[in-house]
Amino acid sequence: MGSSDLLTTFCRQAEAMGAQTLCVAEGEKAADRIIASMRPLGSRVALVASPLVEEIGLEEALAGAEFEVEKEGRDFARHADIGIVEFDLGIAETGTLVHDATDLKKRLASMLPLHCVALLRSGKVVPDMAEALSFYLKSGQWPGYLAMVTGPSRTADIERSLTIGVHGPEGLLIVLLG
Amino acid sequence: MASRDFQQRLQKALQNPSLRGALERFADSYVVSREQVFAGRDFQALRERIAAIKADAAGRYEELAREFARQVTERGGKVFFASSAAAARDYILKVAQEHRVTEIVKSKSFATEEIHLNEHLEGHGIRCFETDLAEWILQLMPGERPSHMVMPAIHLPKEEVARVFSNYLGEPVEPDIKNMVRIARRELRERFLRAGLGISGANIAVAETGTVIICTNEGNGRLATTVPPVHIAVFGYEKLVPRMMDVVPILEALPRSGTAQPITSYVTMITGPVPVERDGREGPKEFHVVLLDNGRLKMAADPVFKEALQCIRCAACTNVCPVFQLVSGQVYGFIYSGGIGSILTAFFNSLADAADPQSLCIGCRRCAEVCPAHVNIPDLVLRLRERVVKEQGLPLSYRAALRGVVAHPGRMYTLVKAASRLQGPLSRGQPFIRRLPFFDNFTRGRSLPALAREPLRDRARRLAPPPERPRLRAAFYSGCVIDFMYPEIGEAIFALLREAGAEIVFPAGQGCCGAPASYAGDPDTTLHLARLNIASLEGAGADVVVTACPTCAVALKYDYPRLLGRDEVWSRRAQSLAAKVKDFTELVGELGPLPRLQGEAEAAVKVTYHDSCHYKRHLHLDQVAREVLREQAGVELVEMAESERCCGFGGSYTLKYPEISRALLERKLRRIQETGAKVVATDCPGCLIQLRGGLDQKGSPIRVMHTAEVLYRAGFKAERVE
Ligand code: SF4
Ligand code: SF4
Numbered sequence: 001m002g003s004s005d006l007l008t009t010f011c012r013q014a015e016a017m018g019a020q021t022l023c024v025a026e027g028e029k030a031a032d033r034i035i036a037s038m039r040p041l042g043s044r045v046a047l048v049a050s051p052l053v054e055e056i057g058l059e060e061a062l063a064g065a066e067f068e069v070e071k072e073g074r075d076f077a078r079h080a081d082i083g084i085v086e087f088d089l090g091i092a093e094t095g096t097l098v099h100d101a102t103d104l105k106k107r108l109a110s111m112l113p114l115h116c117v118a119l120l121r122s123g124k125v126v127p128d129m130a131e132a133l134s135f136y137l138k139s140g141q142w143p144g145y146l147a148m149v150t151g152p153s154r155t156a157d158i159e160r161s162l163t164i165g166v167h168g169p170e171g172l173l174i175v176l177l178g
Numbered sequence: 179m180a181s182r183d184f185q186q187r188l189q190k191a192l193q194n195p196s197l198r199g200a201l202e203r204f205a206d207s208y209v210v211s212r213e214q215v216f217a218g219r220d221f222q223a224l225r226e227r228i229a230a231i232k233a234d235a236a237g238r239y240e241e242l243a244r245e246f247a248r249q250v251t252e253r254g255g256k257v258f259f260a261s262s263a264a265a266a267r268d269y270i271l272k273v274a275q276e277h278r279v280t281e282i283v284k285s286k287s288f289a290t291e292e293i294h295l296n297e298h299l300e301g302h303g304i305r306c307f308e309t310d311l312a313e314w315i316l317q318l319m320p321g322e323r324p325s326h327m328v329m330p331a332i333h334l335p336k337e338e339v340a341r342v343f344s345n346y347l348g349e350p351v352e353p354d355i356k357n358m359v360r361i362a363r364r365e366l367r368e369r370f371l372r373a374g375l376g377i378s379g380a381n382i383a384v385a386e387t388g389t390v391i392i393c394t395n396e397g398n399g400r401l402a403t404t405v406p407p408v409h410i411a412v413f414g415y416e417k418l419v420p421r422m423m424d425v426v427p428i429l430e431a432l433p434r435s436g437t438a439q440p441i442t443s444y445v446t447m448i449t450g451p452v453p454v455e456r457d458g459r460e461g462p463k464e465f466h467v468v469l470l471d472n473g474r475l476k477m478a479a480d481p482v483f484k485e486a487l488q489c490i491r492c493a494a495c496t497n498v499c500p501v502f503q504l505v506s507g508q509v510y511g512f513i514y515s516g517g518i519g520s521i522l523t524a525f526f527n528s529l530a531d532a533a534d535p536q537s538l539c540i541g542c543r544r545c546a547e548v549c550p551a552h553v554n555i556p557d558l559v560l561r562l563r564e565r566v567v568k569e570q571g572l573p574l575s576y577r578a579a580l581r582g583v584v585a586h587p588g589r590m591y592t593l594v595k596a597a598s599r600l601q602g603p604l605s606r607g608q609p610f611i612r613r614l615p616f617f618d619n620f621t622r623g624r625s626l627p628a629l630a631r632e633p634l635r636d637r638a639r640r641l642a643p644p645p646e647r648p649r650l651r652a653a654f655y656s657g658c659v660i661d662f663m664y665p666e667i668g669e670a671i672f673a674l675l676r677e678a679g680a681e682i683v684f685p686a687g688q689g690c691c692g693a694p695a696s697y698a699g700d701p702d703t704t705l706h707l708a709r710l711n712i713a714s715l716e717g718a719g720a721d722v723v724v725t726a727c728p729t730c731a732v733a734l735k736y737d738y739p740r741l742l743g744r745d746e747v748w749s750r751r752a753q754s755l756a757a758k759v760k761d762f763t764e765l766v767g768e769l770g771p772l773p774r775l776q777g778e779a780e781a782a783v784k785v786t787y788h789d790s791c792h793y794k795r796h797l798h799l800d801q802v803a804r805e806v807l808r809e810q811a812g813v814e815l816v817e818m819a820e821s822e823r824c825c826g827f828g829g830s831y832t833l834k835y836p837e838i839s840r841a842l843l844e845r846k847l848r849r850i851q852e853t854g855a856k857v858v859a860t861d862c863p864g865c866l867i868q869l870r871g872g873l874d875q876k877g878s879p880i881r882v883m884h885t886a887e888v889l890y891r892a893g894f895k896a897e898r899v900e
Binding site (some may be wrong): 013017074076078093094096100102103104107108111112118130133134137142143144145146147148149150151152153154156157158159160161163165166167168169 | 200203204235253309310311314315329330331332334335336339355356358359360362363366367370371387389392394397398399401404405422423425426427430437440441442443444445446447448450451453454456458460
């Protein structure tokens with residue numbers, strides 16, 4: 001599969017699993033587009049700093065757009081409406097996001113708020129689970145907390161009726177960049 | 179006899195329509211969605227890979243456990259090897275007490291239920307909160323049992339859940355699922371944030387890296403392992419695999435098999451302690467693993483039952499089990515349910531505890547088809563039954579029937595002949611017994627076949643002489659049902675094969691194949707009959723041994739060589755017999771269209787085909803039979819829905835669990851009637867008994883015939899099939 005095929009498959013699968021995807025082309029104002037999609041979700045944001053967040057100037061843009069941004073501190077992410085986290089990889093076959101979430105803030109921001117905005121470089125999509133695991137096996141010590149996320153949190157425990165947003169986010173927005 | 183508790187649970191479950199409705203609805207949609215989610219994948223190759231990985235691991239648990247522990251310890255975690263449930267409980271309690279924990283959050287874990295952890299901790303004043311939604315609901319309902327391994331509360335209607343929530347909150351709650359899920363999120367979020375300890379299970383544990391892998395959809399597993407400052411993962415040795423790449427096939431199969439999902443929302447891989455927030459500051463979490471033996475190492479050393487450790491706990495086997503759909507997990511009485519559950523219970527609890535659960539298996543083999551770990555569940559259940567019988571003995575009546583009569587063809591013949599004369603008034607001149615005095619429950623919903631006045635072995639002597647230059651010499655092994663109840667099937671077979679240019683004989687001295695004894699857990703009687711039948715059939719000097727009963731065929735082909743495997747001489751004799759065994763319909767397919775079978779096709783008769791469990795899933799001849807029928811002039815084959823579902827016969831099962839047998843039969847009859855067919859064809863005389871009996875009681879004009887009878891009537895006798 002070529003890289004654009006991988007990306008298409010990834011988006012199709014992720015959407016099938018209940019995530020939303022937002023593809024931002026190179027040269028586009030990424031931060032503006034993300035902010036536009038975040039507006040309806042709330043105003044308190046738990047943001048985990050990362051190279052990509054820096055690159056697109058997301059923190060400043062959020063502040064400018066009057067979001068309340070927290071980046072650390074006691075009770076981090078506990079009261080936020082939205083958590084923003086960069087992920088390492090996407091798995092095309094299942095529309096899955098993968099990240100080394102040993103860093104506590106990454107975990108809290110992607111678990112506690114009702115919405116999660118996941119940032120991913122579009123060149124980081126691999127075909128399947130085996131490729132994703134090889135990636136981490138090759139990159140030195142195995143991560144302390146490797147998390148794979150596919151769609152929002154879900155349950156079918158009552159009458160098998162699919163309901164999203166149990167303990168984790170009920171909304172997962174995947175932003176694919178450049 | 180089943181214990182009284184067990185009987186009570188069974189009756190309660192069978193009389194609970196909402197339980198049954200929920201399980202049946204799920205099971206029906208599961209079959210379809212499982213197919214879809216595996217579409218385009220090589221399921222056989224996948225399950226062989228998983229079986230190989232897990233079997234290899236089971237061969238060296240202690241080595242893998244050491245490697246796993248070394249990795250975890252190097253990262254700063256602690257591993258406790260718990261030999262028993264009590265050792266595991268004590269360790270967990272000690273850790274909780276050291277940290278002065280008063281509240282614990284748990285994400286779903288079989289192992290902790292297996293060791294009854296909650297009760298133990300509660301006994302020491304520590305509260306445990308289940309955080310999986312279904313488990314939490316059940317926890318709020320004292321006395322309620324999980325009904326399914328993966329969906330424990332599937333049996334509860336939303337109104338019931340709303341009542342439970344209203345009670346809990348002390349305010350009215352509407353039966354609105356979305357809203358109730360929100361309530362659970364709110365209530366449990368508090369628990370996560372307050373708890374001093376999180377407990378999880380594991381779906382897989384990787385020795386190479388010391389990694390614990392947890393699959394969840396709700397996200398409770400992530401919170402339980404991220405928010406509290408201490409985490410204990412509790413799981414059994416069977417979760418260990420050697421290498422990280424071994425998880426790939428397991429993660430491919432597990433969610434697809436369990437809930438027909440390509441992947442669970444979350445797959446969490448935890449390796450050693452990671453940072454956590456404690457008193458407002460970030461520091462390393464305390465991480466413990468409790469690796470549970472509790473019978474697993476003994477199981478791994480058992481040459482027969484080691485196979486069950488391949489299980490990845492996906493519940494696919496129970497999802498497709500027709501018995502489970504009727505009785506639910508609540509009946510089994512232990513945390514692991516279904517056929518596989520009875521095997522695990524035998525080792526994790528005791529053989530005695532497994533006695534009732536294992537007896538529920540009717541042996542339809544549906545589970546074995548879908549198991550992604552390639553565990554031969556029905557065969558293991560039979561081996562387990564043998565051990566139960568060895569320990570507890572056979573019920574006296576069984577013993578007398580099997581060892582006193584069935585084991586001796588001469589005695590059986592005399593007795594059956596006598597009985598056939600005695601039954602006159604019962605069958606009222608019809609080939610059925612509609613009611614048996616004193617055994618009302620047994621005949622309710624099903625008439626019994628009357629015994630034939632003259633068994634096949636007597637009739638065979640009169641049947642037409644062999645052709646002059648026979649194409650082949652065949653020996654017919656009839657089995658009890660054809661011999662004593664339906665000799666006309668045998669007559670049809672003799673006529674058809676002679677027409678096809680074969681010589682066919684009925685070897686004297688043959689007896690029961692032993693299957694009734696095997697299914698009762700009495701392999702000794704089968705062994706005795708195996709020698710007797712081998713000797714009798716060898717004496718015929720035939721090229722092929724023809725059977726028309728799949729249960730007999732399986733005994734001759736597979737059970738005899740296995741049972742006689744240790745005896746060099748008998749093993750060779752058993753194998754050379756096994757190589758000659760051929761099912762009648764299969765033989766017809768190979769001989770090519772029989773000369774007189776291609777009569778003028780007048781208006782074809784609609785025939786529908788019922789797959790017998792052993793014919794399809796042991797002999798794999800289901801498509802062969804259909805081809806033979808399709809080629810037959812005068813027959814129009816129409817498929818019924820669920821043609822491969824068990825009809826509920828299962829031999830003595832009909833006696834032991836008449837209600838289950840009848841419920842399975844009812845469903846089958848509905849499917850048959852829906853087709854509008856005039857005739858049901860099948861290749862198993864056992865199914866014939868069950869289906870004919872059921873249709874007779876319904877007063878239905880639909881005829882049930884062995885494939886041989888259909889061919890005989892349609893072609894050779896130039897009769898209409900009806
Ligand atoms: S063989 Fe049939 S009855 Fe027995 S456990 Fe498997 S599916 Fe259930
Ligand atoms: S026995 Fe097979 S089908 Fe049943 S739970 Fe285990 S792995 Fe799944």
